[in-house]
Structure formats: C-alpha cells, structure tokens
C-alpha cells in the first residue's frame with residue numbers, strides 16, 4: 689500500500705480524505721499532521737482527533753503543526769467550514785491525547801527512518817508544515833516518494849479569481865514545496881470541482897445505514913448549504929479526498945506533466961499557481977504534474993466503498 693502522512697486542516701473535505709484513507713487497503717495512514725487553515729490550529733487538531741474517534745482509529749497519531757503561515761496573516765474559512773471547522777456533526781471528545789512530537793518533527797523523523805521512496809506526503813491544507821520540514825531536513829526531498837497536494841488551479845481560483853485558498857493562505861510555503869525538486873502532483877480546483885457530492889451520492893451513502901454514513905451525511909449537509917450560500921454551487925465539490933483517490937487508483941485522476949511555479953509577490957495574483965501548459969513542456973524529466981480530469985463515478989465508488997468498509 690501507499691504509506692502516507694496526511695497534513696491537513698479538517699475541514700469537511702479533509703475529514704472525507706481521512707475516511708477514504710482509512711477505508712482503503714491501498715493506503716496506509718501513518719499519521720495525521722495538522723495546520724491552521726480552514727480554522728485555527730487548535731480547532732483543526734481537535735477536529736482531526738474527533739474524526740479518528742468516529743472512525744474508531746485512535747491508533748493513528750495526530751501531530752499538531754503550525755498555527756499560522758510562514759509570513760502572512762491567519763485567514764480562516766469560517767464561511768465554508770463554520771465556527772468549529774467541522775460544523776454540522778456531533779464531534780466526539782478525543783480519548784487519546786495529541787502526540788507530544790510536533791508535526792514537522794514527525795514528518796522528518798518518519799521519512800528519514802523509512803527507506804528512500806517509501807513515504808508519500810499528502811497536503812490538503814496550507815503547506816506551512818511541509819515547507820518547514822523541507823527546510824529543517826533537506827534530505828527528505830530526495831527520500832520522499834511523492835508529494836500530492838490539494839491546492840492551486842491552472843485555470844480556476846476560489847479565494848481570488850486566480851488563486852486557491854490553501855496556496856493563497858501561505859504562498860511562500862507553497863513556493864518552497866513546489867520548487868523543492870521532489871515529485872509533486874498538484875490536485876487543484878480544475879480537478880476537484882469535478883468531485884461534486886450530488887444527491888445520488890448522498891443516497892448511495894445513506895443506503896449504507898451506518899452511524900458513519902450518518903456522520904458523512906451530516907458533514908455533506910453543512911458543506912452543501914455553505915457552498916450554495918457562499919460560492920453559488922448547487923452541489924459541493926469535495927476537494928481533499930481526490931488526492932487519496934489518486935493514490936488508491938491513479939486511473940481515477942488524469943494528470944499531465946507541466947512546469948509549476950507559485951506567485952508570491954503579485955498583488956492581484958497572490959498565491960496563483962502558474963502551470964506552463966504550452967506545447968512540449970510535458971517533458972519526461974519534469975517532476976511536477978497537474979491533475980486535469982476526474983473519473984467521477986470511479987471516485988465516488990472509492991468513497992462509498994471506504995465508508996462501507998469503515999462502518
């Protein structure tokens with residue numbers, strides 16, 4: 689299985705990413721690291737613990753990470769994720785304390801203790817922790833098998849017309865991660881806006897008839913209303929689990945190699961991910977790639993199967 693660390697800011701769709709990782713035998717979730725993003729890192733960390741409680745996987749450690757971006761001010765996404773960061777469901781109190789080791793140390797130690805090419809880092813929040821890890825121990829860059837991020841977009845934005853929230857929140861961290869030189873797959877809004885939680889999806893989940901299915905529906909109910917009221921979407925795009933689906937079954941996500949950079953100095957373009965899609969840029973030795981097309985039925989089949997297995 690792909691052995692991963694999930695750096696995240698749960699967040700409704702981060703929670704689904706955790707459930708998909710736990711419910712699939714193709715992925716081994718070694719630990720969850722948290723970062724301020726959708727909400728403050730205290731709330732995010734508590735949410736991560738609660739999701740693991742609901743999934744009855746308290747064996748997976750939660751390591752707390754950066755409360756704020758490297759340079760920029762904290763901006764949370766309360767309009768989409770609510771005051772708690774996971775509004776819409778009952779969140780059980782954690783029964784296991786947060787790990788003593790901080791997120792960045794856990795990332796570095798896990799990668800350096802494993803064989804080269806064994807560990808995959810998945811980031812579904814601002815990339816502050818991954819940037820700090822690459823600076824604390826540069827040796828992880830050639831040791832990590834692949835970095836997969838939910839963030840950015842080559843033709844789409846949400847925080848601004850040209851920037852996606854995770855990248856916009858900490859553009860300097862994103863630039864460090866994107867420029868580091870490791871294999872990096874950007875699963876941006878162009879892809880994740882195809883992962884819409886339709887009524888049909890909700891019916892399939894509801895038919896499972898388990899407590900976990902109800903938890904999922906509670907998450908999606910709030911996320912749907914928030915997206916309708918604030919972003920004008922009929923059905924909510926469930927961004928973060930697309931990274932996990934790509935690892936479970938690469939055929940579910942079409943990718944294209946392309947040089948990738950992050951704008952950190954722009955005024956109108958703060959946090960823009962600039963992909964070079966001109967002819968001939970998809971060279972074999974290009975170490976960054978972007979996700980372009982989702983097999984939506986295939987994606988949702990993986991999600992429903994995971995919720996069923998976990999239930």
Ligand SMILES: Nc1ccc([C@@H]2N[C@H](CO)[C@@H](O)[C@H]2O)cc1
Nearest residue numbers: 699701702765768812853854927
């Ligand atoms: N409006 C909005 C803001 C932030 C997010 C979060 N950031 C990413 C999408 O921009 C996902 O990781 C999701 O958790 C989603 C919607």
Ligand SMILES: [Ca+2]
Nearest residue numbers: 699702812813
């Ligand atoms: Ca997220």
